[in-house]
Amino acid sequence: MQTLKSYSCSICNSVYDPSQVTYTCPKDGGNLDINLDYESIKKNTAPDIITGSNDFSIWRYLPLLPVLDPGCMGTPLRSVGWTPLYQPKKLIEELGINSLWLKDDGRNPTASFKDRASAVLIARAREIIADVVVTASTGNAGAALAGMAAAANHKAVIFAPKSAPPAKVAQLLIFGASVFLVDGNYDQAFDLSIQAAKEFGWYCRNTGFNPFTAEGKKTAAFEIWEQVILSAKLKKPLSIFVSVGDGNIISGIHKGFKDLQEIGWLEQMPRIYGVQAEGSAAIANAFHNMVEDIQPVKADTLADSISVDLPRDGLRALRAVTQTDGSYITVSDTEILAAIARLGREGIFAEPAASTAYAGLVKAIKNRLILSDDPVLVMITGNGLKDVKAATNAVQPAPIIEPTLEALKKVLKR
Amino acid sequence: MQTLKSYSCSICNSVYDPSQVTYTCPKDGGNLDINLDYESIKKNTAPDIITGSNDFSIWRYLPLLPVLDPGCMGTPLRSVGWTPLYQPKKLIEELGINSLWLKDDGRNPTASFKDRASAVLIARAREIIADVVVTASTGNAGAALAGMAAAANHKAVIFAPKSAPPAKVAQLLIFGASVFLVDGNYDQAFDLSIQAAKEFGWYCRNTGFNPFTAEGKKTAAFEIWEQVILSAKLKKPLSIFVSVGDGNIISGIHKGFKDLQEIGWLEQMPRIYGVQAEGSAAIANAFHNMVEDIQPVKADTLADSISVDLPRDGLRALRAVTQTDGSYITVSDTEILAAIARLGREGIFAEPAASTAYAGLVKAIKNRLILSDDPVLVMITGNGLKDVKAATNAVQPAPIIEPTLEALKKVLKR
Numbered sequence: 001m002q003t004l005k006s007y008s009c010s011i012c013n014s015v016y017d018p019s020q021v022t023y024t025c026p027k028d029g030g031n032l033d034i035n036l037d038y039e040s041i042k043k044n045t046a047p048d049i050i051t052g053s054n055d056f057s058i059w060r061y062l063p064l065l066p067v068l069d070p071g072c073m074g075t076p077l078r079s080v081g082w083t084p085l086y087q088p089k090k091l092i093e094e095l096g097i098n099s100l101w102l103k104d105d106g107r108n109p110t111a112s113f114k115d116r117a118s119a120v121l122i123a124r125a126r127e128i129i130a131d132v133v134v135t136a137s138t139g140n141a142g143a144a145l146a147g148m149a150a151a152a153n154h155k156a157v158i159f160a161p162k163s164a165p166p167a168k169v170a171q172l173l174i175f176g177a178s179v180f181l182v183d184g185n186y187d188q189a190f191d192l193s194i195q196a197a198k199e200f201g202w203y204c205r206n207t208g209f210n211p212f213t214a215e216g217k218k219t220a221a222f223e224i225w226e227q228v229i230l231s232a233k234l235k236k237p238l239s240i241f242v243s244v245g246d247g248n249i250i251s252g253i254h255k256g257f258k259d260l261q262e263i264g265w266l267e268q269m270p271r272i273y274g275v276q277a278e279g280s281a282a283i284a285n286a287f288h289n290m291v292e293d294i295q296p297v298k299a300d301t302l303a304d305s306i307s308v309d310l311p312r313d314g315l316r317a318l319r320a321v322t323q324t325d326g327s328y329i330t331v332s333d334t335e336i337l338a339a340i341a342r343l344g345r346e347g348i349f350a351e352p353a354a355s356t357a358y359a360g361l362v363k364a365i366k367n368r369l370i371l372s373d374d375p376v377l378v379m380i381t382g383n384g385l386k387d388v389k390a391a392t393n394a395v396q397p398a399p400i401i402e403p404t405l406e407a408l409k410k411v412l413k414r
Numbered sequence: 415m416q417t418l419k420s421y422s423c424s425i426c427n428s429v430y431d432p433s434q435v436t437y438t439c440p441k442d443g444g445n446l447d448i449n450l451d452y453e454s455i456k457k458n459t460a461p462d463i464i465t466g467s468n469d470f471s472i473w474r475y476l477p478l479l480p481v482l483d484p485g486c487m488g489t490p491l492r493s494v495g496w497t498p499l500y501q502p503k504k505l506i507e508e509l510g511i512n513s514l515w516l517k518d519d520g521r522n523p524t525a526s527f528k529d530r531a532s533a534v535l536i537a538r539a540r541e542i543i544a545d546v547v548v549t550a551s552t553g554n555a556g557a558a559l560a561g562m563a564a565a566a567n568h569k570a571v572i573f574a575p576k577s578a579p580p581a582k583v584a585q586l587l588i589f590g591a592s593v594f595l596v597d598g599n600y601d602q603a604f605d606l607s608i609q610a611a612k613e614f615g616w617y618c619r620n621t622g623f624n625p626f627t628a629e630g631k632k633t634a635a636f637e638i639w640e641q642v643i644l645s646a647k648l649k650k651p652l653s654i655f656v657s658v659g660d661g662n663i664i665s666g667i668h669k670g671f672k673d674l675q676e677i678g679w680l681e682q683m684p685r686i687y688g689v690q691a692e693g694s695a696a697i698a699n700a701f702h703n704m705v706e707d708i709q710p711v712k713a714d715t716l717a718d719s720i721s722v723d724l725p726r727d728g729l730r731a732l733r734a735v736t737q738t739d740g741s742y743i744t745v746s747d748t749e750i751l752a753a754i755a756r757l758g759r760e761g762i763f764a765e766p767a768a769s770t771a772y773a774g775l776v777k778a779i780k781n782r783l784i785l786s787d788d789p790v791l792v793m794i795t796g797n798g799l800k801d802v803k804a805a806t807n808a809v810q811p812a813p814i815i816e817p818t819l820e821a822l823k824k825v826l827k828r
Binding site: 056088107146147176182191196345395397405 | 489491493502561565574580583586588759800822825
């Protein structure tokens with residue numbers, strides 16, 4: 001059953017039929033929100049049907065997604081999502097809060113949160129019979145699109161800034177995508193990918209620009225609803241920490257909770273906290289200046305996945321926080337590195353952007369934005385293996401020794 | 415309930431009480447098999463109880479494991495195993511076989527199969543109150559031990575050859591382990607770790623040497639039994655392809671199926687195929703020479719996880735194949751690289767050692783060891799992000815272009 005009803009512009013609120021528009025608002029270029037046919041959803045499904053599903057992936061939420069079943073059974077596209085939650089005791093004690101969940105989206109098929117968006121995007125591409133999909137990416141979104149496209153037998157074209165970490169580029173190539181390393185930054189790769197999509201008739205996945213990315217990302221909200229909110233019987237609203245670059249993950253998560261409220265399945269909206277690197281804080285700046293006008297910055301942070309001059313989904317990312325009584329927090333690269341090391345000591349290897357959300361929680365507790373009885377969830381958006389170089393900066397190097405007990409004893413004595 | 419009953423030497427069959435011995439046979443140094451109390455298992459559990467479990471991890475098999483529940487709820491240690499199966503259509507058609515499952519153990523918490531062994535090892539360490547665990551590792555086993563130790567709040571010491579890929583070493587350090595890079599090969603790191611364990615009273619996880627590693631690895635057999643054998647109603651025995659270095663994964667999988675036969679839950683033993691790199695083929699050599707005496711080689715292969723001079727679980731690895739009517743196959747590094755690229759085009763990023771198993775299947779079909787109606791499962795033992803350098807060798811590098819449509823068109827015309 002197709003639940004896609006219409007698009008609304010996030011700036012001017014103009015409503016469009018999906019047959020009229022593919023990407024952004026023709027009037028002002030605003031990103032489009034997808035309106036579902038909420039009445040038919042309410043008629044055709046119920047929380048019990050969803051929570052009783054045997055499909056442990058994002059596809060258990062198909063009745064709440066604006067796409068038809070993409071098929072592709074037995075491929076990685078079918079095993080996106082339903083990622084594990086950790087509740088490390090030592091860490092919780094150390095933070096001095098009562099309850100904490102870390103949701104590890106590094107366990108997705110291509111090892112990042114972006115698989116959610118790319119899987120739903122590929123489902124849409126199949127509906128509109130778009131054989132070639134294209135995206136600009138600092139790495140994760142591209143790897144996700146390349147991986148999901150490979151699984152579904154679509155062709156992927158990826159534009160990445162040439163500074164993207166080698167592991168991420170290797171993933172793109174291995175998944176058989178056509179990769180172009182752009183001698184410029186992410187923003188230039190973004191613009192080029194849109195031009196190329198127009199020129200060659202490719203379907204463009206660009207974050208925010210394509211209304212379906214947020215619809216994929218909202219599945220994380222559904223999982224949080226099912227795995228935490230429904231089962232933990234919280235007394236206070238859940239506070240959710242999300243790292244923010246382009247802003248599409250946080251707006252996608254917000255959209256998921258809005259959908260759940262719309263159909264009457266969610267009583268209390270969680271508070272959403274956006275965390276940005278100090279060196280790439282365009283949205284946080286707007287939040288603290290209490291304006292909706294987001295000014296670009298000259299991005300400079302080691303957290304490559306959230307290093308962005310002009311956030312491509314800034315407005316909705318800002319509203320995800322202002323409309324849920326959350327806040328924006330910025331953290332330094334030093335705090336990000338410390339967060340990588342701290343999570344590692346719990347057996348969780350998070351990439352810099354993923355650790356950023358945890359660093360934000362540490363700061364929020366220090367600043368008493370979060371109190372001990374606030375239930376908290378931190379989204380871990382990508383696996384540390386994606387950016388080993390950054391991880392190496394978070395720890396002391398290992399000593400090299402001769403293969404003898406004497407050599408070992410000498411080092412241990414130091 | 416403790417099901418650990420006794421140890422039997424794999425060479426001389428001597429039986430030991432677990433209180434008598436910790437590692438190998440005192441008479442001949444043979445690796446020890448763990449004997450479970452099969453009678454009490456049969457009395458206390460049943461297939462329905464296991465398959466009805468809501469625990470989607472290796473811990474659903476706790477009644478068949480020789481350890482007590484390790485606790486550690488809400489940590490990565492509890493989310494090891496129950497890895498997804500892929501059945502990529504294009505690949506199956508291309509291979510000309512009727513059914514194929516790829517079991518993706520790269521989706522484990524530290525991104526390799528070795529989490530299975532290390533999780534069970536940590537459970538054992540908790541029982542015997544061993545605070546410090548130590549291992550030698552080319553990378554994956556160490557990362558798994560370091561990750562699981564961190565999750566359980568144990569201290570880990572890792573000896574790795576200094577040639578281990580940077581991503582694997584970074585993982586060790588991030589997980590807070592004490593890491594020593596040995597100026598020598600894996601075999602020297604192995605010997606040094608045993609000496610250090612003895613000297614400092616640490617609990618040694620070394621593969622094969624510690625009888626509990628195979629017990630962790632056997633959980634893959636249980637999952638294959640539950641996910642494939644029970645549900646697919648196979649007409650011929652399942653053929654399972656496993657890459658082999660030390661030989662402990664293949665012997666662990668064999669042990670799992672033997673346990674299931676022992677308690678009457680498995681009718682037909684699968685055929686197990688070991689795949690070694692041509693440059694590290696000590697066990698395959700013995701197989702083809704029809705001897706049980708395994709001679710060391712001078713290992714030379716890009717598949718670092720299975721690059722081993724003297725396999726530490728060679729005898730049992732050999733018998734896993736001879737006792738199940740399987741075979742040993744060797745593949746070249748070129749074939750391994752081709753397998754990485756081929757799996758990648760299905761959206762599956764496998765490390766070299768993991769791709770080795772698939773390369774072995776390709777060869778087995780060519781040599782008519784596998785016929786079109788043989789149901790086949792390939793174990794993907796580790797994520798390609800673990801060794802990006804090798805992956806880069808499997809593909810052409812991406813071109814660097816100016817961020818303009820003209821530059822793109824120029825490259826596309828080439």
